[in-house]
Amino acid sequence: MFATTTLADEILELKAQRRAVILAHHYQESEIQELADVIGDSLELARKAREFSGDVIAFCGVWFMAETAKVLNPGRTVVVPDREAGCSLVDCCSAEAVREFRARHPEYAIVSYINTSIEVKAESDILCTSRNAVKIVNSIPAEQPVLFLPDSNLGKYVQRETGRTNMQIWQGTCIVHATFPARRLAEAKVAHPQAVVVAHPECGEAVLAMADYIGSTSALIDYCVASEAREFIVMTESGVHHSLSRLAPGKQFYYVANENCNCSECPYMKMNSLEKLRDCLRTLEPRVEIAPDVMARARAPLERMLAVK
Ligand code: 13P
Numbered sequence: 629m630f631a632t633t634t635l636a637d638e639i640l641e642l643k644a645q646r647r648a649v650i651l652a653h654h655y656q657e658s659e660i661q662e663l664a665d666v667i668g669d670s671l672e673l674a675r676k677a678r679e680f681s682g683d684v685i686a687f688c689g690v691w692f693m694a695e696t697a698k699v700l701n702p703g704r705t706v707v708v709p710d711r712e713a714g715c716s717l718v719d720c721c722s723a724e725a726v727r728e729f730r731a732r733h734p735e736y737a738i739v740s741y742i743n744t745s746i747e748v749k750a751e752s753d754i755l756c757t758s759r760n761a762v763k764i765v766n767s768i769p770a771e772q773p774v775l776f777l778p779d780s781n782l783g784k785y786v787q788r789e790t791g792r793t794n795m796q797i798w799q800g801t802c803i804v805h806a807t808f809p810a811r812r813l814a815e816a817k818v819a820h821p822q823a824v825v826v827a828h829p830e831c832g833e834a835v836l837a838m839a840d841y842i843g844s845t846s847a848l849i850d851y852c853v854a855s856e857a858r859e860f861i862v863m864t865e866s867g868v869h870h871s872l873s874r875l876a877p878g879k880q881f882y883y884v885a886n887e888n889c890n891c892s893e894c895p896y897m898k899m900n901s902l903e904k905l906r907d908c909l910r911t912l913e914p915r916v917e918i919a920p921d922v923m924a925r926a927r928a929p930l931e932r933m934l935a936v937k
């Protein structure tokens with residue numbers, strides 16, 4: 629019998645040669661998550677990015693997440709399997725629009741969700757992720773007005789949780805979470821009356837109103853694993869099933885499809901593949917490059933976020 633080299637073997641060999649670490653977001657294909665050194669949500673991956681030694685970070689997620697990893701690891705090469713792995717939230721907020729807002733309203737604290745371009749981060753006072761958004765907004769003096777950008781659903785959720793009235797919210801949305809129909813969730817609740825509903829705060833208000841628990845991607849996974857319930861309707865990207873099925877093998881998880889694609893997948897996250905991961909480790913392209921001044925200006929709000937405990 630001849631041994632055959634699989635794509636996974638090739639990736640592991642290149643990873644060793646390049647002294648690379650593979651970071652994967654929960655929304656990646658299972659086969660990518662299986663090869664990752666760390667699987668996490670955007671906050672965990674931002675933190676973990678700098679805990680590893682080595683020369684290369686192969687970031688299996690979307691581009692803005694890899695930019696964040698680069699800011700925290702300026703001396704390392706950061707590659708992403710597919711340069712087109714973007715995000716609808718990034719696309720709906722330009723740095724120029726944020727600069728215009730700042731010029732008109734200098735008194736505002738600008739809180740930017742991590743799902744923004746590096747140029748928008750550079751214009752911001754502090755960043756947040758879905759995991760720490762409430763805490764970050766609460767860390768801003770109550771009398772200072774806040775601009776929260778760009779996710780309107782997360783912004784409204786934060787506003788409800790903090791009770792903050794001096795807060796303006798950008799009108800961006802996630803094409804995945806914002807399009808889960810409340811009607812389909814209601815149908816799923818009828819079909820699975822024992823199921824607990826967990827939802828990502830990027831979902832619309834009507835969906836969040838039906839949720840028993842709201843949290844970031846990893847927080848949802850942790851909640852389902854720790855809960856005594858046996859069935860869950862999971863209102864986020866179905867890539868989380870990789871960790872849920874591994875960490876809570878006896879439990880049942882149901883996903884609700886959105887109207888656009890009849891699935892619950894992020895088309896950007898799913899652009900990455902094992903072949904493209906192998907190729908980016910081989911060629912070190914596509915590679916994240918950030919102008920030094922933008923990098924320095926984006927690092928300040930990022931470090932401010934990471935310092936909030
Ligand atoms: P997390 O912070 O939960 O990883 O969310 C990132 C994201 O893009 C959700 O759509």
Ligand code: SF4
Nearest residue numbers: 715716802803804894
């Ligand atoms: Fe962006 Fe939504 Fe995809 Fe997350 S799921 S990366 S917010 S488009």
